[in-house]
Amino acid sequence: MNGEFSPVPASDGDAFDAYLSLPAGGRGPGVVMIPEIFGVNDGLRQCADLFAGRGYAVLAPDIFWRLERNVQLDYGEASYKKAFALHHAFDYEQGVTDMNDAIEWLRTQSFCTGKICATGFCLGGTMAYLAAARCNIDAAAGYYGTRIQNFLGDAAKINRPLLLHFCAKEHTTPPDIRDPILAAVDGNDSVTAFLYETAGHAFANPGRPETYRDSIAALAHGRTFDLFARATGIAGGGAT
Numbered sequence: 001m002n003g004e005f006s007p008v009p010a011s012d013g014d015a016f017d018a019y020l021s022l023p024a025g026g027r028g029p030g031v032v033m034i035p036e037i038f039g040v041n042d043g044l045r046q047c048a049d050l051f052a053g054r055g056y057a058v059l060a061p062d063i064f065w066r067l068e069r070n071v072q073l074d075y076g077e078a079s080y081k082k083a084f085a086l087h088h089a090f091d092y093e094q095g096v097t098d099m100n101d102a103i104e105w106l107r108t109q110s111f112c113t114g115k116i117c118a119t120g121f122c123l124g125g126t127m128a129y130l131a132a133a134r135c136n137i138d139a140a141a142g143y144y145g146t147r148i149q150n151f152l153g154d155a156a157k158i159n160r161p162l163l164l165h166f167c168a169k170e171h172t173t174p175p176d177i178r179d180p181i182l183a184a185v186d187g188n189d190s191v192t193a194f195l196y197e198t199a200g201h202a203f204a205n206p207g208r209p210e211t212y213r214d215s216i217a218a219l220a221h222g223r224t225f226d227l228f229a230r231a232t233g234i235a236g237g238g239a240t
Contacts, residue, residue: 002021002022002049002052003019003020003021003022003045003048003049003052003058004019004020005017005018005019005020005070006018006020008059008061008101008102008105009101009105010098010101011097011100011101016061016062016065016069016098017061017062017065017069017070018040018059018060018061018062018102019040019044019045019048019058019059019060020057020058020059020060021045021048021049021051021052021057021058021060022052022057022058022111023052023053023054023055023056023057024053025055026111027057027110027111027112027113028052028055028056028057028111028112028113028234029055029056029057029112029113029115029116029117029138029228029232029233029234030056030057030058030059030103030106030107030109030112030113030114030115030116030117031051031056031057031058031059031116031117031118031119031228032058032059032060032061032099032102032103032106032116032117032118032119032131032137033047033048033051033058033059033060033118033119033120033124034060034061034063034099034118034119034120034121034123034124034127034128035060035063035120035121035122035123035124036083036121036122036123036124036202036205037083037084037086037087037122037123038071038072038073038074038075038079038083039062039063039064039070039071039072039073039083040060040061040062040070040071040072041072041073041074041207042072042207043205043206043207043208044060044121044205044207045060046206046207047121047204047205047206048060050221051119054225054234055234055235056117056228056234057106057109057111057112059102059105059106061098061099061102063090063095063098063099063123063124063127064086064090065098066091066094066098067086067089067090068086071086075207075208087123090123092126092127092130092147092150092151095127096127096130096131096134096135099118099127099130099131099135100131100134100135103116103118103131103135103136103137104136113232115138115231115232115233115234116136116137116138117137117138117139117140117141117228117231117232118131118132118135118137118139118140118141119140119141119142119143119224120142120143120145121143121144121202121204121205122143122144122145122146122172122201122202123145123146123147124142124143124145125142125143125144125145125146125148125164125165126142126145126146126147126148126150126151127142127145128140128141128142128143128145128162129142129145129148129151129154129158129162129164130151130154132158132160132161132162132190132191133151133154133155133157133158134154134157137160138160138161138228138231138232139160139161139162139227139228139230139231139232140160140161140162140163141162141163141164141165141223141224141227141228142162142163142164142165143165143204143220144165144166144167144170144172144173144201144202144203145164145173146172146173148164148173148181149173149177149180149181152180152181152184155184155185155188155191156188158185158188158190158191159190160190160231161190161192161227161230161231162185162190162191162192163191163192163193163194163223163224163227164181164185164191164192164193164194165194165196165204165220165223165224166178166193166194166195166196167195167196167199167200167201167203167216168195168196168197168198168199169198169199169200169201170200170201171200171201172201173201194220194223196216196219196220198213198216199213199216203216203217203220204216204217204220204221
C-alpha cells in the first residue's frame with residue numbers, strides 16, 4: 001500500500017481516522033472514497049491507491065467510526081454478519097455530515113488543489129449519490145449503491161456531474177429496486193447511469209476475487225477517471 005492513516009477532525013469536536021493515499025507528485029485534486037460495509041480494508045485501500053496513481057489525493061474515511069473505530073473486515077462468514085450489523089446500525093444522515101467533514105478537511109490540505117470529487121462502493125455508492133446532492137464537490141461516481149432507493153427525493157437536488165455504476169447480476173439492487181432509481185434521475189442532465197450486463201455486486205473490488213471483474217472494473221473506472229478529469233482539470237486523468 002502507498003498510503004497511511006491520518007486523523008480527520010469531525011465537526012462535533014471529535015476525530016476519525018482515514019486512509020490517505022497521495023499521487024506520485026505529492027499533490028492533486030482530492031477524492032473522498034467511501035468504503036463498502038467491510039470498512040477501509042485491503043481491497044478498499046487498493047482502490048484508493050489506484051486512484052492516487054491517476055494523480056488524485058485520495059481520502060478513505062473510517063465511515064463506521066461512531067459505531068466501532070477502524071473497521072477492516074475480510075469476507076468470511078463472521079465478517080459478513082458483523083458488516084451487515086454495522087450497516088443496519090449506520091446512520092446515513094450522520095454519515096453525510098462525517099463525509100462532508102472529510103471533504104472540507106481534504107480541500108484545505110496543501111497536497112490538495114481544492115477540487116474535490118467523491119466516490120464509493122456499496123454503502124459508499126449511496127454516499128457518493130448523496131454527496132452529489134448535498135455536498136460542495138465537483139463530481140461524484142457511485143458504484144452499485146445499495147440504499148439509493150431510500151433517498152430518491154435527493155435526485156432533484158443533484159446539480160453536479162454524477163455517474164451511477166449499476167450491475168445487472170445484482171442481488172442488492174434487482175430491477176424492482178434499480179428501476180425506480182433510474183426513473184428518479186431520468187431527465188437530470190447532471191446524472192449518467194451505466195448498467196454492466198455481465199457484472200455482479202462488488203465487481204470493482206480487487207480484494208474479492210470471486211466477484212472482481214478486471215475488464216469491467218477498468219471500463220467503469222475509466223469512465224469515472226474521465227469525468228473526474230473534466231471536473232478537476234487534471235492532466236492525464238481520463239479513460240484509458
